[in-house]
Amino acid sequence: xxxxxxxxxxxxxxxxxxxxxxxxxxxxxxxxxxxxxxxxxxxxxxxxxxxxxxxxxxxxxxxxxxxxxxxxxxxxxxxxxxxxxxxxxxxxxxxxxxxxxxxxxxxxxxxxxxxxxxxxxxxxxxxxxxxxxxxxxxxxxxxxxxxxxxxxxxxxxxxxxxxxxxxxxxxxxxxxxxxxxxxxxxxxxxxxxxxxxxxxxxxxxxxxxxxxxxxxxxxxxxxxxxxxxxxxxxxxxxxxxxxxxxxxxxxxxxxxxxxxxxxxxxxxxxxxxxxxxxxxxxxxxxxxxxxxxxxxxxxxxxxxxxxxxxxxxxxxxxxxxxxxxxxxxxxxxxxxxxxxxxxxxxxxxxxxxxxxxxxxxxxxxxxxxxxxxxxxxxxxxxxxxxxxxxxxxxxxxxxxxxxxxxxxxxxxxxxxxxxx
Numbered sequence: 354x355x356x357x358x359x360x361x362x363x364x365x366x367x368x369x370x371x372x373x374x375x376x377x378x379x380x381x382x383x384x385x386x387x388x389x390x391x392x393x394x395x396x397x398x399x400x401x402x403x404x405x406x407x408x409x410x411x412x413x414x415x416x417x418x419x420x421x422x423x424x425x426x427x428x429x430x431x432x433x434x435x436x437x438x439x440x441x442x443x444x445x446x447x448x449x450x451x452x453x454x455x456x457x458x459x460x461x462x463x464x465x466x467x468x469x470x471x472x473x474x475x476x477x478x479x480x481x482x483x484x485x486x487x488x489x490x491x492x493x494x495x496x497x498x499x500x501x502x503x504x505x506x507x508x509x510x511x512x513x514x515x516x517x518x519x520x521x522x523x524x525x526x527x528x529x530x531x532x533x534x535x536x537x538x539x540x541x542x543x544x545x546x547x548x549x550x551x552x553x554x555x556x557x558x559x560x561x562x563x564x565x566x567x568x569x570x571x572x573x574x575x576x577x578x579x580x581x582x583x584x585x586x587x588x589x590x591x592x593x594x595x596x597x598x599x600x601x602x603x604x605x606x607x608x609x610x611x612x613x614x615x616x617x618x619x620x621x622x623x624x625x626x627x628x629x630x631x632x633x634x635x636x637x638x639x640x641x642x643x644x645x646x647x648x649x650x651x652x653x654x655x656x657x658x659x660x661x662x663x664x665x666x667x668x669x670x671x672x673x674x675x676x677x678x679x680x681x682x683x684x685x686x687x688x689x690x691x692x693x694x695x696x697x698x699x700x701x702x703x704x705x706x707x708x709x710x711x712x713x714x715x716x717x718x719x720x721x722x723x724x725x726x727x728x729x730x731x732x733x734x735x736x737x738x739x740x741x742x743x744x745x746x747x748x749x750x751x752x753x754x755x756x757x758x759x760x761x762x763x764x765x766x767x768x769x770x771x772x773x
Contacts, residue, residue: 391680392747393695393714395733401435402428402739406517407458408724408732413465415492418726420734420741423454425474429494430741441486441496447474452532456517461559462525465491471504471527471559473519481507481515483529485559485566504559504566507550511535514592518669522556523603523623526570528586529555530593530607538612538643539634544589547581552633554593554607556586574628587621589631589652595669595722599623599685600729606685608669609655611637616667617655618687618698622705629653656708657698664689668720674729678746686713686731686744688720695720695733695744718742 404423408430411417418430420437425444428437447455457473464470468491476482483505488496509515514532522528533552534541544552557567575581592610599606603623609631611617615638619631632652636642639658641649659667668688673681685698685708693716701707721736733742 391678391697391713393678393744394747394749395714395716395718395742396745396749396751398432398732398741398743399430399434399437400738400740401437402734402741404454404736405721405734405739405741406454406456406736407722408734408741409458409460410726411460411464412462412727413491417494418724419458420724421455421458423456423736424449425455427455427458427472427496438494440494441472441498443472443474443498443501446476446498446501448477448479449475452513452515453479456515457519457529459519459521459527462521464488467491469559470496471519472501473517473529475509475515479512480509481505481531483519483527502566504557505529505550505555507531509534509551510541516593518593518595520596520598522598522605524570525558525560526556527559527567528596528605529557530590530596531555532592532594533590533633539591542634544591544633545630545635547575547578547585547588550582550584552588552590553582553585554587554590554596555582555584556627557584572626574626586627587619587629587631589629589633589635590619591633591637593669594666597669597671597723597725599672600674600725601672601683604672606669606672607631608667608687609633610666611661612642613637614661615640615658616661616664616689618657618667618669618685619653620656620706620708631655656706657710659710664692664694666690668722670723671725671731673731673744674725675731676728677730677749678744686723688716688723688733690720690736693718693720714744 405420406423407421420428420430425447427441429440431437453475455474459471461469468488471485473483484501484503487500513535516531518530531551531553533539534543543549558570559567569583576583590609593607596607605621607619609617617638630652635649636652639654670686672685688695695714696712698708718735719737722734724732731744
């Protein structure tokens with residue numbers, strides 16, 4: 354179901370062949386900085402989800418992990434189970450199918466106190482909605498859809514390239530990734546249109562205390578320019594289906610789904626001023642689009658790319674910061690929806706803007722998304738099979754649950770009643 358991710362149609366593409374090529378070619382062209390191979394496998398955490406597209410953990414002490422289903426539900430992950438409680442049901446509001454549906458979820462950094470969470474979806478009219486809901490109390494296991502309040506409403510002229518990612522940055526602002534509005538080759542020319550919300554990363558301040566749905570941060574790069582939307586943080590993107598911030602450094606990684614030939618990963622170091630133009634639709638990856646004579650080198654190039662012989666739709670992931678796989682600390686993990694391959698970008702010590710790419714694990718999953726929990730561990734979602742998998746070292750065994758120690762009763766304690 355390639356269309357669910359906005360991937361390009363690749364004539365004659367064979368996922369099995371793509372996986373083989375990815376394993377062979379990436380290993381040849383790049384090795385990790387450590388030199389030693391990293392052997393990984395996937396540990397199944399749960400199944401039974403309907404077209405899962407995202408996973409995240411609440412920023413509180415509950416340990417609850419949430420999985421989005423494209424049709425419009427958010428469910429609580431019950432490890433090892435096939436049945437998962439529904440946390441939020443927005444299906445009556447959502448148009449799902451293809452690349453549309455419930456696509457993103459972000460908990461406010463102070464969720465444990467204010468109960469605020471944000472969702473990104475396509476509504477019944479096919480337009481993009483970013484909205485706020487309130488969990489009352491924050492530790493409730495069921496959110497009332499009636500608390501939904503729209504924050505952004507963006508007209509989307511075509512059914513594909515809806516974007517879908519929202520996340521709070523280390524600065525406390527909400528970032529949202531929008532697609533270019535659909536079609537082929539950006540026919541609406543939104544990628545380079547500075548007055549369009551589409552084909553962008555947007556950055557807004559949702560801490561308004563009731564004074565409007567959001568404010569524009571005063572240090573946004575285009576604030577005060579009549580030719581630009583002030584909410585725009587970055588532009589020149591085709592379909593930034595998944596982006597993420599390194600939980601340690603704050604660096605931003607954007608995986609932008611390509612069209613005919615190239616999948617790309619973009620990077621902005623923490624503390625950057627924003628305003629970066631990644632080139633779409635004048636560039637696809639590091640190449641002029643469409644291929645033509647002339648220059649297109651004024652745009653910011655991706656830090657990594659791969660061609661469609663190796664896959665057809667990049668699925669962005671996270672910089673690994675867990676403790677289970679020490680060799681992957683600081684490595685950006687990502688995958689491909691069509692080939693099922695999981696790869697990594699190793700940062701070069703001599704150049705913070707240079708990365709080395711290597712294939713890490715071949716799977717048969719339709720990788721719709723990655724997810725990261727607060728401990729830095731990384732998970733993979735299978736859109737086709739409905740499973741949630743954790744990336745672990747080869748041979749890893751989950752820790753046994755600790756046995757509960759029962760306190761000894763007082764010497765004179767009466768026998769317990771069956772009703773107590």
